[in-house]
Amino acid sequence: MSEYRLPTAVRPRAYELTLWTDLENATFGGFVLIKLDVVEETSVVVLNCSSDLQVSKASIALGEGLSHTPVSVVDKGPERLTLGLPSGSLLSPQTKAELKVAFNAPLRGSMNGYYKSAWKHDGKTEYYALTQFQPTDARAAFPCFDEPALKARFTITMISRPGTVSLSNMPVASEGAYAASSSDGFLEVPAGEWKVTTFEETPLMSTYIVAFANGPFEFMEEKVQMPLSGRTIPLRVYATPDIIHQAGFCLSLSAKVLPLYEKLFRVEFPLPKLDTLAAHDFDMGAMENFGLITGRTRAFLADPKKNDIGSQKLIAKIQSHEISHMWFGNLVTMEWWDYLYLNEGFASLMGDVISIDKIFPDWDAEAAFLIRRTSDAMFVDGKRSSHPIEVPCPDVAFLNQIFDGLSYSKAAAVLRMLSNFVGEDKFLEGVSIYLKKHIYGNTVSGDLWAGISTAAGYDVGSMMSNWVKKIGYPVLxxxxxxxxxxxxxxxxxxxxxxxxxxxxxxxxxxxxxxxxxxxxxxxxxxxxxxxxxxxxxxxxxxxxxxxxxxxxxxxRVLYTPERLSKIAAEAAKPDSMFSLSDRMGLLYDVAALSNAGFLPVSSLLDMVYQWREEKSHMVWSTAWSNLARLGHVFWEYPAIIDGLRELIRTLFEPMITRLGFEFPEGEAVATIELRKIALAACLRGNVESVAQYLHGQFIAYMDTGDESVIPAEILRNVFTAAAKYGGRREFDALLGLVENGRTPAIKTGAIVGLGYTQDPALLDELFAYMVTKARDQDVASFCRGLQLNPAARRPLAKFCFENYAVFAERFGTNSTLKYFVEECFCRMTAQSDYDEIEAFFKDKDTSRYSMVLAQVLETIESYVVTIERSKDELTAWFVKWEQTQK
CATH class of the missing domain: 2.60.40.1910 (Immunoglobulin-like)
Incomplete structure (x- = not known):
């Protein structure tokens, strides 16, 4: 038996899970009956079970009579429950058995397993419960065979307090008052009044997409007719009563996306309903549980009174991503976590581009993909510390590490490249072939390539093999x-x-x-x-x-300097033969090639300045992100930073002069986005009029207490200006918004904005707040805001060194620790930083974030080399450029 994989003697066929949830005492319990198929002769049954679960009773029914016989707990080791049959008993191949296990546990506070989430009701903190099982935490809620290939059917019964709502993967089959009944001692429900809710049986599915929740939820509903089946599917978004009114956009988006996918995949949506639950505390962004999507409030909720394009784009991408998983991941599932990218890469492609481009054609989804997916993935994959898309995962402790930009973004970018090469119609036809062939089954990479090869008439497998199995990518x-x-x-x-x-x-x-x-x-x-x-x-x-x-x-493509100059000149023409994405790709290539020493670093500055008459907000977004990254590298070199700020002012201040500060109703999305980019750049460039305007917006809020006076499009920039140019009053007001802001966008914007605080004493208060009061899900976001602030970068690193033990324990079972480590050190640029970080982690258990740590260290190495090679060249470029401006 592998140390991390279950033995193969028995397989689950069906689960009957009965669960009570006591929110007041933060406990749960119940029993699970698992119907087993016996594959090999065995005297023990081994399944997964977290150390949190207290197993109080277990029995097994052998043979046709199914008379339950007590069994003994042979071992309750890490993540394992080994049950021994009565002396002399064996399970024989081709027979069936039923295993029954009673258990109880506290509701976790760790955002995984079956855990509690806090919300405020009439000023009082209350709790509800929900699940997060991916990748291997179903075992923290009930004993189970917690591997993706061990699919089974689930019938879930939830016993809960009256006045609460219970949710699960399937619709409610029945609900009524609970009356205690004989269950051979397997069900011991605490005293009090209860109700019982039984859900319909699920189709075959993996344990990691089982889901249930209990709390004071309310919902918004819409029904949609499906194009293939003709069925009417109810769609609901659930949340606590205080925020449910913000679910309208997510609901309407879901109603567009679900039938679109059924049409594109040519496979019927397999469930009778689709729910979404917006949670106050959530480890990842969102989760594709079959029939019950869950995620952060930021992922699903937006102010219904404002045309907040930024929030709408985020919700659309996340929800489209999760809904695509209903087919690609849930209906057809990877065989093991080595093939995670089959789920996440495909869902990222569908959610970021293919669905969005059809529903919101004015959002420039193809170009946005370059910013959100391709460029970020290539930044990481250009390092020795990267990993292949298809990465071996023998160690369960390693699994959370591969939920990263490579499994999601590089995989999506490679699939997008393939889709373009064979044609999107052929690509989706191949996906349909793949889904139909493996419905309710488990797959590996070759299965997908076979489907697309059949549709395209091209050997896709030989083409794609090295893209997914090998580390890195080429420069041509x-x-x-x-x-x-x-x-x-x-x-x-x-x-x-x-x-x-x-x-x-x-x-x-x-x-x-x-x-x-x-x-x-x-x-x-x-x-x-x-x-x-x-x-x-x-x-x-x-x-x-x-x-x-x-x-x-x-x-990447490396041309001769002469050819690059000709391409840049052609791209600058109003009627250029090169597309929007061509121009963006050129900027990303030049930035990466210059950072790696193939070109002078100033090549990026030459190209951006040459294109200063550019009109597309996407090109300016690309230019701004690369200029900002250059500033992050040289942040401790004042002459270069001063020159960069002057260049930024020269490029972006005229846009604000032309566009103005206000966001009139009905304005084109492209204009909104360009103004947002220009304001953000001018704020970083210390343009006084912009700083005063943005800070003034926050002062107006503080004077009136009305959050609606702040334009939704520039919330984060307003909060950044408030922290950067304000003092105690602004700091306290921002913390108030973190805790009581009326929308997720306001709360998350205030968290990141606070990072720009300049006063060392206020920074110390913010650090203390992160330790004692910040929600677990928000800690990495606080760090993200702080690392964007040059004045906070070294204090943040020091904070991590001093408080590492606290957060390592606090994030002991979820994925947050890797993001915490990454955000605390990702802007360090000196050799001394490298040495200090390497020495600090030398004696730490880095098993849950070793890849991120290696990437951070290698990035610092790269910055050290770039700085040494290019600081004089950049300084000279700015001197020469500034002379031309006089």
């Missing part, structure tokens, strides 16, 4: 000759050249060469593929051309 070096271009691939690293051993991978790369035809029109050769180290391609180099048309490819 383009040289020109009379015959065309020679393209050579090598692994890209942002911190030096790869060794021969690191450079063995040969990727199959769709080049998507955009060029000008004899008719003078732009054309794209989507059939050009590089599958060797180097190859020659016919291109008329006397005309404009560019590889990676529309930036679908997950690779």
């Amino acid at each position: 070096t383009v040289t020109e000759s009379a015959n065309g271009i020679t393209v050579q691939q090598n692994r890209f690293l942002d911190n030096g050249k790869p060794t021969p051993e690191e450079n063995e991978t040969i990727w199959t790369i769709p080049l998507a060469i955009r060029s000008v035809g004899d008719d003078g029109k732009a054309r794209t050769d989507n059939g050009a593929v590089l599958s060797t180290r180097e190859a020659v391609f016919e291109v008329d180099t006397g005309r404009p051309f560019k590889l990676n048309a529309d930036a679908f490819g997950v690779y």
Whole structure:
């Protein structure tokens, strides 16, 4: 038996779970009856069971008579419950058995397993309970076979206090007053008045997507007719009574997305309902439990009185992502966690691009994907400390680490590249083939490639193998000759050249060469593929051309300086042959290549300044994020920071002059987004008029107590300005919004904004608040705001060193610790920082965040090299540029 995997002697067929929840005393208990199929002869039954669960009784029924016989607990080791059969008894292959286990436990406060969440009702803190089982915490709520391939059917019965609402994966089958009945001592419900709710049986499903909740929930409902089945499916969003009115956008979005997916996947939605529960305390962003999506309030709720585009985009992406999982992950599930990306990469592609582009075409979803997914993934994957998309996960303790930007974002980017190469219609047809073939089953990578290969008529498996099994991605070096271009691939690293051993991978790369035809029109050769180290391609180099048309490819392209200059000049034209995504991709490539030493760092500044007449908010978002990243690298070099601020003011202040500060009703989304970017950049650039305006908005709030006076589009910038330019009054007001803000956007915006506090004494108060009062789910967000503030970066690192033990224990069972470590140190840039961090963690148990720590350290190494190589060059560039401005 593997140390981390269950033995294969028995398999679950069905569960009957009966559970009571006592919210007042924060406890729960009950029993589970598991119907087993016996595969191999055995005298013991081994299943998963957390150390939290107190097992009070267990029995097994053998053979046809199913007469229950007590069994003994042989071992209650870590995550295991081993039950021994009566002496001389054996379970024989091809027979059936029933296992019955009684248990009880406290409701956790850790945001995983079956846990409690706090909310305020009439000024009093009250609690409700919900589950978060992914990846391996169903075992913390009931003994079970907690592996994704061990699918079974579940019938769930919840015993709860009158006046509360119980939710689960399926609709309610019956509900009424609870009357104690004989259950052979397996059910011992505390005294008092109770009700009992039984839910319909689920289809076959994995334990990690089982879900239930109990509390004072209210709901909003909408019904939608499905295009394939013709069935009417009720959709509900649940929340506590104080915030349920903010669920309207999420509900309407769900009503658009669910039937869209049924149409795209050509497979009927398999359940009779779909609920969503917005929770005050939640570890991850959201969770795709079959039929009962759960997540943070920020993921699902928005102010119904304001056209908050930012909140709407966030909700749309998250909910579209989770709904896609109903098919891709729940209906068809990865065989083991090695293949997590099959769930998360696909859902990220559907949620970020394919669904959003069809529902909100004015949101520029394709271009936004470059910012949200491709660029972030490539930043991490350019490091030696990265990992393949398909990563072996033998150790359950390691699982939370792979819920990262590679399993989600790189996987999504690689799938998007494949979709573009074979065509989206063929890609989705292949997905449909895959789903239909493996419905209610478990799969590996090859199963998906087989489906898409069938639809596309192309061997997708051989193309995709190295993209998912190998670490990193390539940089393509383009040289020109009379015959065309020679393209050579090598692994890209942002911190030096790869060794021969690191450079063995040969990727199959769709080049998507955009060029000008004899008719003078732009054309794209989507059939050009590089599958060797180097190859020659016919291109008329006397005309404009560019590889990676529309930036679908997950690779960098290095041109000669002369060619890069020509491409940049062509891209700057109003009628350029290069698309919006082309321009964004060029900026990301130049920034990454210059950081890695392939180009001067000032190449990015040259390109951004050359494009100063650009109109697209997406290009400006890309430019701003890369300029900000440059500022994060050189934050301790005043001459460079001063020059960068002057450049930012030169680029962005005219936009504010042209656009103004206000957000008139009915304005185009693109204009709203451009103003938001310009205001954010000008705030960081210390533009006085912008700082005064934003700070003034917060003063107006403090004077009136009316949160609605702050424009929803710029909440975070207003809060940042309040913390940066204010004092005690603003600090206290922001903390008040953290605790009592009326919308999730206000609360999370205040958390991040507070990080810009400049007063050391107030920073110390904020650190103390994080230790004693901050919700667990918010600690990493507080750190995120602090690391954006140069004045707080070293105090934040010191805070982590001094309080690490507190947070390591506090986040002992969930995923928050890795984000805490990452956010505390990700902006450090000196060799001394590297040495101190490495020394501090040398004797710590880093098993739950070792990858993030390695990435943080390697990033610091990269920054040290970049600074040493480029500080003089950048200083000289700003001196020369400023002279041209006089």
